[in-house]
Amino acid sequence: MNAKPPDPIRPADDAARALARRLISEARTGALAVLAGPEHPFVSRVAVGALSGRPLILVSRLSQHTTALTIRPACALLLGEPGPKGDPLTHPRLTLQGRVEAVDKGPHRDLWLAHHPKAAVYFDFADFIMFRILPDAVFLNAGFGQAYTVSPADLAGA
Amino acid sequence: MNAKPPDPIRPADDAARALARRLISEARTGALAVLAGPEHPFVSRVAVGALSGRPLILVSRLSQHTTALTIRPACALLLGEPGPKGDPLTHPRLTLQGRVEAVDKGPHRDLWLAHHPKAAVYFDFADFIMFRILPDAVFLNAGFGQAYTVSPADLAGA
Numbered sequence: 001m002n003a004k005p006p007d008p009i010r011p012a013d014d015a016a017r018a019l020a021r022r023l024i025s026e027a028r029t030g031a032l033a034v035l036a037g038p039e040h041p042f043v044s045r046v047a048v049g050a051l052s053g054r055p056l057i058l059v060s061r062l063s064q065h066t067t068a069l070t071i072r073p074a075c076a077l078l079l080g081e082p083g084p085k086g087d088p089l090t091h092p093r094l095t096l097q098g099r100v101e102a103v104d105k106g107p108h109r110d111l112w113l114a115h116h117p118k119a120a121v122y123f124d125f126a127d128f129i130m131f132r133i134l135p136d137a138v139f140l141n142a143g144f145g146q147a148y149t150v151s152p153a154d155l156a157g158a
Numbered sequence: 159m160n161a162k163p164p165d166p167i168r169p170a171d172d173a174a175r176a177l178a179r180r181l182i183s184e185a186r187t188g189a190l191a192v193l194a195g196p197e198h199p200f201v202s203r204v205a206v207g208a209l210s211g212r213p214l215i216l217v218s219r220l221s222q223h224t225t226a227l228t229i230r231p232a233c234a235l236l237l238g239e240p241g242p243k244g245d246p247l248t249h250p251r252l253t254l255q256g257r258v259e260a261v262d263k264g265p266h267r268d269l270w271l272a273h274h275p276k277a278a279v280y281f282d283f284a285d286f287i288m289f290r291i292l293p294d295a296v297f298l299n300a301g302f303g304q305a306y307t308v309s310p311a312d313l314a315g316a
Contacts (some may be wrong), residue, residue, distance in 0.1 A: 031189030
């Protein structure tokens with residue numbers, strides 16, 4: 001039996017928290033993991049509008065992720081797209097792990113269209129609905145070997 | 159009660175299959191959804207080497223995704239990064255849904271380093287291990303409102 005290695009995930013410092021906030025504020029899309037069944041993860045791209053550590057997503061009722069979230073609100077969202085150059089695994093990214101709550105999209109219309117001007121075409125379609133992601137845990141990967149836990153409360157005002 | 163709308167996901171045609179194969183062959187990273195617990199999805203970025211519809215991933219034993227996969231092999235992998243321009247939701251992407259099997263990384267060394275030259279630094283580290291993703295279901299989103307199911311068998315030789 002080998003001894004368990006030390007936990008490689010450190011608590012966030014100020015620089016890590018600042019990076020997490022930047023990844024949130026710059027995010028326009030993310031990779032959303034949901035449960036298509038109790039032991040059946042699914043992942044798809046979703047549009048994200050994130051002014052805080054509790055991002056909004058606008059999704060179609062016709063999509064698999066929306067069907068899944070309606071039955072099981074547990075989810076995780078990966079933010080931070082790799083750029084076209086360099087090793088993609090050195091690009092920072094953030095995972096928010098938690099659940100969704102349904103929100104009325106109307107009050108968020110201006111914010112959403114400021115982030116996603118082309119969404120004006122479909123924002124008001126009846127099958128498009130909005131959820132807010134409520135993270136219980138946040139993980140920052142700032143690059144190779146640089147993993148941090150971030151307190152969701154520290155991102156609340158991001 | 160409203161009637162359920164017709165299923166918006168169509169079976170793939172030749173163009174959809176060709177696009178799915180291209181997304182697989184071009185993928186260098188993906189967003190991997192795993193189960194951190196029985197009802198607890200997690201998502202993170204992983205390096206991908208995909209010559210076929212059963213892609214390889216190289217991951218560290220120190221990472222959360224590897225811990226999860228070791229306990230629960232169910233997963234889903236999103237391939238197809240949005241480019242820097244245009245509406246990210248119009249960029250095509252592919253979800254492979256299934257499970258992983260552990261594979262010996264040694265025989266895949268040359269292939270992996272051809273895809274990921276910078277991985278030469280850590281490929282041989284003992285904590286890096288390889289899995290193959292065995293999809294049970296494949297979904298292509300070719301752009302807004304263009305969703306297809308693809309047969310995993312149709313991608314076997316991609």
